[in-house]
Amino acid sequence: MQHPVIPALASLVGPAYVLTDPAATARYTTDWRRNFPGAALAVVRPGSTEEVARVVAACAEHRIALVAQGGNTGLVGGSTPDDSGTEVVLSLDRMTAVRRVDPLDNSMTLEAGCTVLAAQEVAAAAGRLFPLSLASEGSATVGGVVSTNAGGEQVLRYGNTRDLTLGLEVVLPDGRVLQALTALRKDNTGYDLKQLFIGSEGTLGIVTAATFKLFAPPRKVVTAWAALRDPQAAVGLLARLTEVVGERVTAFELIGREALSQVLAHATPGMRDPLATPCDWMVLFDVSETSAVLDPAPAVEAVLGDAMEAGEVLDAVVAASGRQAHELWALREHVPEAQRLHGASIKHDISVAVSRIPEFIETAGAALRARFPGIRIVCFGHVGDGNLHYNQSAPEGMPEADFRAQEEAVHEVVHGVTARLQGSISAEHGIGRLKQAALLQHKQPLALELMARIKRAIDPANTFNPGRLLPPDLH
Amino acid sequence: MQHPVIPALASLVGPAYVLTDPAATARYTTDWRRNFPGAALAVVRPGSTEEVARVVAACAEHRIALVAQGGNTGLVGGSTPDDSGTEVVLSLDRMTAVRRVDPLDNSMTLEAGCTVLAAQEVAAAAGRLFPLSLASEGSATVGGVVSTNAGGEQVLRYGNTRDLTLGLEVVLPDGRVLQALTALRKDNTGYDLKQLFIGSEGTLGIVTAATFKLFAPPRKVVTAWAALRDPQAAVGLLARLTEVVGERVTAFELIGREALSQVLAHATPGMRDPLATPCDWMVLFDVSETSAVLDPAPAVEAVLGDAMEAGEVLDAVVAASGRQAHELWALREHVPEAQRLHGASIKHDISVAVSRIPEFIETAGAALRARFPGIRIVCFGHVGDGNLHYNQSAPEGMPEADFRAQEEAVHEVVHGVTARLQGSISAEHGIGRLKQAALLQHKQPLALELMARIKRAIDPANTFNPGRLLPPDLH
Structure with missing residues (x-):
């Protein structure tokens, strides 16, 4: 028999947007890496913030657990339902409106279902840079990257999603809407509530729209690949670069020999070792310049020369064209796929x-x-x-x-x-269901207790993404 | 009769560090602007995190309200006791240790009582920049700027204190210590708890130490003063500058004629109008370059030339020396004092x-x-x-x-x-006791409710800075 919430949801968003047929729900119910096969009571696809709020209120009334989902590109099982068939997936994939772009204010407001790639394109069309950049950007959504505080390849210069987020619109577990879509750079009127929802993996609220910082676009990017004496030389080269070109170092990626070997073993046409002599450690980096009139290339070449003289860099190539830069980056970006094939x-x-x-x-x-x-x-x-x-x-x-x-x-x-070494067991992928054991083992118990207290304060009925991030017995 | 907590506190931190004599407590009990004359049961000056924790536990036991205080430079009455004589001031002024400076990691860890000026000096000694810069930096402390999310003059480029803070050590209202003094740039292991304590004005926790980001120091700073057609031309000039020198614009300050007139009417020797013809609106800006080999000065001069040709800038002077730059900045920094004298x-x-x-x-x-x-x-x-x-x-x-x-x-x-205009009624000074009416009037009620829920979740007994930030009847 059909659960009574199904017709209620259908009346709120239209029957076409409440999916229950397993053929239709399949792409929403299992995570991208297929580690967590799931089943949903229904997949609901509201088309507006108001519809999201009504869906949440209806599910709250029925005490039904809601799993918010963006592009379903997460790696830790945080945005797909468990296999009980009792959870409802709330997909934001129909909410793709661009609400506002303000190049003078360097900000833009997008709905949660916009992809990161679309966000980059919206910014570029306004002559601005939205610097978030990650392998899944064609599918990953704005709501998803906010909820997971996604990182990616340009964090070094521009920060994580948290740093890029100025304001949020969030539907709370009782269906009310927190309006905090500010573009303000400074606002000290009380607790910064948006911080609660960034990176909390859908456990406290459902992000329906976000306002992001924009930046001056890069006018020139110097891309280089260098062979290193050892990993210490990578840290040394980064310091040398920062010394000479300041914060222009936009990406700085280490690549070990085994990673490159796997890439070359599963190479697509055109892929080759950029340097003649194989070595154990390499870096690929971008130095990008936002000034139209200054050129950092000679400075980068001088730094590489100094590091070679010091024996830290063994060999290096600076991309002579955008195409060559693209080829170097393709090697780096192919690592996960090559490892999968391996x-x-x-x-x-x-x-x-x-x-x-x-x-x-x-x-x-x-x-x-x-x-x-x-x-x-x-x-x-x-x-x-x-x-x-x-x-x-x-x-x-x-x-x-x-x-x-x-x-x-x-x-x-x-x-x-x-x-x-006082490090983190999840730097950018989050916890979801995959890393809860490690979280319990390595997080200070007092921190876990505070997290649970906040969860109870905001979602007392525990209907938003229950059992994700916070281990079930902590709520 | 002496309150029984006094000898308890004296035994925890030493009698010399528990002040009750009004002559000794006076500088702690009234705010800097003297808007909120207060009285304290005692002023306690613990010397370590452990002592802070014990003081907090002792006060919690006696249900005594605690007001944490740094340099007592706040402008909204958030860090001084009320006039009841029942609150204890917990001053962090003895906790001034530098725990760690890591130039390679671009981070440093300081105790809460270090002044902002000392923090700048510690960074500079390591060849790095700690970019927080504000008028009160000689007295304002690290713990204070974290608790108030202080802004200042270089936010445009480097962000508010929140953006500069990597990790915190915080004593909670029950006396337990949250250890979150990480220097990590990426850590997605659950809710980002430090965000709760940044800008919450001592209502949720007492910051005892903080880890901050450091930056490459500026190698060259171009300082200019420009007369503008109107305020629109200020926004236009900022856009022109960003277009040409990217994120190097470090400070960009508008100065209206009345502000400059008051400064000149109360001038100290050497102060004069930098331009021959008076006009209604001026800007003072810094473009700073972290590269040792690139010079943005010609680009800045070209931008000013273009803006003059367009009629947006009427006249301009680029500082020819560090001394001249200092003189221009002195005009800007003298505005509050001139207004006081006026x-x-x-x-x-x-x-x-x-x-x-x-x-x-x-x-x-x-x-x-x-x-x-x-x-x-x-x-x-x-x-x-x-x-x-x-x-x-x-x-x-x-x-x-x-x-x-x-x-x-x-x-x-x-x-x-x-x-x-969707603005904020407190951009950087906070709420304290001064702006609660405006907060109640202009903040979304749901946001106020969430703030109160968080306060109750973290400080259920309401002993940390009660009645500050959140209006008393909201708790």
Whole structure:
């Protein structure tokens, strides 16, 4: 028998936008990595903030759990329903309006269902830069990146989504709408409530629209690929660059040999090692200049020259064209896909202070190799933010099942080293359902208690994304 | 008879650090502007986080209200006791240790009692910039600027204190210590708890230490003073500058004629109008360059030339030396003191979107002049952040008492225009006890309700700064 909330929802948003047929709901009910196959009571697709509010109120009345979903590109199972078939997915995918773009104020307001790519394009059309940039940007939505405080490749210069967010419109668990869509750069009238909803993974409110900062667009980007003596040289090169070109360093990505080897083993046409002599550690970086009249290229070349003279950089190439820059970045962006093609892998998304990156790589690598002989370490990521995607592939010839059986033990080693270095076990992917055990193990109990107190204060009935982020028994 | 908590506190921190003699407590019990004369049960000056925690626990046991205090430079009565003599002031002024400076990681950790000036000096000694800069920096403390989310003169480029804060150590109302002193740039392990304590004016926790971002120091600063056609030309000039020098615009301050006239009427030796022909509106701006090898000066001069050709800038001077730059800035920084010397004034600290600054000035000015003939408008401030200190002096010859009698009516006009333009009635000074009526009038009731729910969740006994920020009947 049909749950009575279904016709209620249909009357609120129109029957076409309440999906219950598993063929129609499938793309909403299982996460992108297919780690969490789920089932939904219904998938509801409201078309306006008012409809979202009514859907939330109706579900609150029936005490039905709501899972908000954007582009369903999350990596931790935070935005898909569990397999009980009792949760309703609230998809924001119809809310794609651009409400306002103000180039003079350097801000824009978009509805939650706009993709990050669309947001970039809206800004560019107004002669501005929306700097959030991540692999999933064609599908990931504005509401999703706010709810997860997404990072990506330009955090070093422009910050995380939190730093880019000026204001929010949020539907609360009782269906009321918090109007905080301000574009103000300064507003000290009480607690900054939007901070509660940024990065809380849909557990406190449903973001229906956001106002973002915009920036002057880059006029010139210098892209370079350098072979390094060791990871310490990566931190050293970043410091040298900052010394000479200031905050123009926009992206600074470390790439370990195993990562590049996997990319080259699964290369698409045109991909090749940019340098003649293979080495263990490389960086790819962008220095971008927003001034139309200043050129940082000679300064970047001078820095590379100095670092080579000091023996920290072994070889380097500066992209001579936009196409060559694109080819260098394609190598970096192909790493996750190459790793997928390469077989089973165990993944981590850790961060430490930038200055401790070399110590992390040294210590974690030694600990893993001692305990799991032959394990292959695929290390790459946003070293300028202290954030590494520090993944492992099976030793040559080990069956996948044997490797998988070691997953928890591998996590334990990597997260243990991370914790000893005061790092984070989830730098940018969040907690969702995937990382709750690690959260419980490594977060200060008092912090967990405060999080639970806030959850109860804002969502006392626990109907917004229950059991995600905060472990179920903490509510 | 002595309250039993006094000897308890003395045993925790030492009798020398528990002040009860009014002569000794006076500097802690009345705010800097002397708007809120107060009295304290005691002033306690703990020397460590552990001592703060013990003091808080002891006061919690006795249900005694605690008012945390840094440099006592706040403008809204948020950090001094009321006149009941029942509140304890917890001064952080003995906690001045520098815990860690890491130039490679661009971060530093300081205890709450360090002054902002000391923080700048610690950063500079490590070859880095701590960009927070405000008039009271010699007295204002790290804990104070975090608790109030202080802004200042370089927000345009570097953000408010919130944007500069990576991690916090906070004593909670029950005396437990939240350890969140991370230097991580990315950490998505649950709600970002530090955001709760930044800008909450001591109502949720007592900040005992903070970790801040550091930046590459400026190598060259171009300072210019320009006479403008009108306020619209200020916004236009900012856009022109951003177009050509990108995010190098570090400060961009509007100065109205009345503000400069008052400065010149109360000038210290050496102060003079930088330009030959007086005009109604001026800007003072800094373009700072962190690269050691690039020089933005020619670009700034070209922008000024273009704006003059367009008739937006009437005249301009670029400082030829650091001394001249200092003299230009002295004019701007002397405005509040000159206004004080000039007699009674009614003050506002508003913000609107940068693009709406001209509309605000036009509309608020017309409304004030219509209702209060002859009123003098002292308008200056951080126009690059949309933040104006929009103050009023009495009409020529009006007795101070008559002018003071109009204060609430003047606030109503100015805050009314601000609200109609979706602005903030407190851009950077906070709420404290001074602006609660305006907060109640202009904040969405749902936002106030959420703030109260959070306050109850974190400080259920309401002993941390009760009656500040949140109006007493909201708790």
